[in-house]
């Protein structure tokens with residue numbers, strides 16, 4: 001039942017002692033990076049000044065902007081030749097957030113994620129089809145190595161190509177899948193088109209779903225459609241990717257592995273800690289990463305600690321499913337998109353006006369992103385060709401940047417109502433399913 005019983009059921013006192021020891025090591029290492037050396041000097045602190053876990057509050061938060069501004073190597077705490085792997089967060093082209101790993105980091109990540117999938121019930125007898133993008137994103141290679149560690153037969157299917165996914169599942173008797181929840185719903189439609197029934201016509205028994213927010217209802221729907229158990233998997237590239245927290249068979253919150261990650265939940269406005277049970281922003285510190293330690297990272301994800309002990313016997317605390325974000329990041333088909341990316345691209349295209357709005361909708365099981373954008377008067381000549389060309393260009397340029405094909409509607413100036421104060425850039429009409 002346990003991948004590592006000693007760690008998973010560790011007495012909380014011992015766990016805290018282990019955390020403190022690892023935190024001290026992490027801070028000492030971090031201090032050798034360009035970024036933290038600068039921060040520690042600025043606030044007049046030395047790694048050795050941290051004597052208790054709560055002392056971490058003396059160190060400022062780290063944000064996505066800090067990572068971006070010190071791109072690419074400002075957070076490195078080892079010489080570059082110690083690194084063996086790079087990953088990047090989903091969604092952005094150009095200056096994506098990059099994270100670097102040493103051999104020990106890759107090993108530790110695979111180990112903690114193996115712990116997750118083993119906890120949910122995957123074994124060496126399983127056939128595991130990994131339907132996440134391989135490459136820079138963390139969901140592909142991350143799960144790949146973890147599943148191999150458990151000894152399952154891994155099918156590195158990658159994302160997309162629905163018919164082929166179904167064929168692989170049927171040809172090789174796949175029992176476990178890793179899939180984005182919205183794609184799982186979409187794929188069930190493809191089963192239908194092929195006159196197949198995922199319950200009757202596959203051997204699926206378990207799914208790991210993550211990378212985007214989803215409701216309990218959506219989980220239940222996936223479980224029903226496929227006749228399996230679906231486990232919530234949470235992670236973010238800055239903290240390696242998947243493996244930060246994961247559901248156990250109790251499906252009542254996700255255990256967050258406190259020997260690898262130091263967790264704080266803070267009030268999103270005051271940034272002061274909130275008591276267990278109360279909702280706030282998740283802040284995480286790496287405790288075992290050597291290549292690129294990150295301290296007090298503001299995930300911008302809203303959640304809470306599930307109070308009380310879990311029936312499975314594991315002592316690591318649980319976080320609730322992610323309730324939303326404290327920034328305007330949208331997650332569409334598992335890809336992170338900020339409205340500012342769309343704005344920047346639009347403003348570079350001649351003929352595009354000053355105002356735009358992003359509308360998110362759900363059609364069937366698919367998320368649709370529509371950009372309604374004002375174009376300059378000159379484009380409206382009565383000839384439709386320049387308009388159509390502009391529309392195509394907007395689609396192509398946005399797609400190259402956000403990796404999703406948007407729908408684009410061009411409108412005349414004045415057609416997007418101006419709002420008082422901060423412009424409303426996103427209208428989210430997706431309803432919970």
Ligand code: AMP
Nearest residue numbers: 089090210211212213233234236237322
């Ligand atoms: P990335 O760094 O590209 O892997 O994206 C990480 C972000 O995806 C997180 O900060 C969350 O906002 C979101 N995310 C990942 N897993 C989940 C999950 N299980 N539930 C809700 N949101 C998730």
Ligand code: ZN
Nearest residue numbers: 248250310312
């Ligand atoms: Zn549990």
